[in-house]
Amino acid sequence: MLPAIHDTGTGEAVLFLHAFTMDASQWDHQVAALSGDMRCVRVDLWGCGASPPPPAGAPSLDTFAAAVLEALDSRDIKRFAVVGLSMGGYLAFALWRLAPERIRALALCNTRAAADAPGPRDDRLAMADLVEREQSVEPIIEPMVARLLSADAQAEAHIVDPVRGRIRRCTPAGIAFAQRAIASRPDNTPLLGSINVPTLVIAGTQDAIVGPTEVRAIADTIPDARHVELDCGHLSNLELPRPVNEQLAALLTPATMAS
Numbered sequence: 001m002l003p004a005i006h007d008t009g010t011g012e013a014v015l016f017l018h019a020f021t022m023d024a025s026q027w028d029h030q031v032a033a034l035s036g037d038m039r040c041v042r043v044d045l046w047g048c049g050a051s052p053p054p055p056a057g058a059p060s061l062d063t064f065a066a067a068v069l070e071a072l073d074s075r076d077i078k079r080f081a082v083v084g085l086s087m088g089g090y091l092a093f094a095l096w097r098l099a100p101e102r103i104r105a106l107a108l109c110n111t112r113a114a115a116d117a118p119g120p121r122d123d124r125l126a127m128a129d130l131v132e133r134e135q136s137v138e139p140i141i142e143p144m145v146a147r148l149l150s151a152d153a154q155a156e157a158h159i160v161d162p163v164r165g166r167i168r169r170c171t172p173a174g175i176a177f178a179q180r181a182i183a184s185r186p187d188n189t190p191l192l193g194s195i196n197v198p199t200l201v202i203a204g205t206q207d208a209i210v211g212p213t214e215v216r217a218i219a220d221t222i223p224d225a226r227h228v229e230l231d232c233g234h235l236s237n238l239e240l241p242r243p244v245n246e247q248l249a250a251l252l253t254p255a256t257m258a259s
């Protein structure tokens with residue numbers, strides 16, 4: 001089943017991959033800034049945003065990444081840059097494993113390369129069970145908001161209200177699929193040394209999900225990655241859209257996109 005695609009602008013293609021419990025609209029600020037010069041392609045994870053429900057079978061980010069490649073094929077998009085935040089970063093690693101020759105540049109925001117430790121993995125599986133049992137995402141909304149946003153951003157209605165809205169638009173099946181798929185992802189650390197395209201790595205100093213030290217280690221391991229630390233929480237692109245847009249524009253130059 002192909003995921004929903006939101007395709008805005010013309011030019012070289014940039015694929016945006018959203019975080020867990022978010023959807024393509026997480027990237028509205030970036031599309032507003034960049035779609036004058038680029039083709040901004042956003043997908044919604046199955047069960048989130050406008051995508052159909054997850055397919056049957058073992059939940060896997062690789063399965064979703066393969067469906068994203070198929071959706072890009074259906075629009076004749078052969079090569080593209082990838083911007084992924086957190087779960088979107090895990091998907092970017094999956095795409096790098098599946099089709100590195102198609103990727104021109106990478107932006108890895110607030111994400112981790114390592115697989116889950118047993119404790120956090122159990123917490124994910126418990127959340128998947130909870131939303132299925134309750135047939136509702138309501139019980140996870142406030143706990144997720146507290147993890148996703150810095151204290152300052154939680155006090156800003158224009159940031160926090162859309163975050164709540166996106167979580168509410170995910171279905172219990174979408175949340176359960178995502179958590180089980182994330183829990184089963186491999187350790188992507190061995191991939192880092194093979195990343196040979198222009199890469200930007202963004203960290204948030206107040207990120208409660210992936211701390212800045214862990215993000216710096218990713219940047220230090222990828223040859224020639226540019227590392228940027230911003231004073232924000234996990235959803236850096238929503239809390240500080242302007243510096244994130246500036247960094248993306250510097251990464252996605254005509255020279256990079258022509259390569």
Ligand code: MLT
Nearest residue numbers: 019020085086087088209
């Ligand atoms: C995300 O923001 O995508 C998730 O919090 C990632 C995670 O739970 O590892």
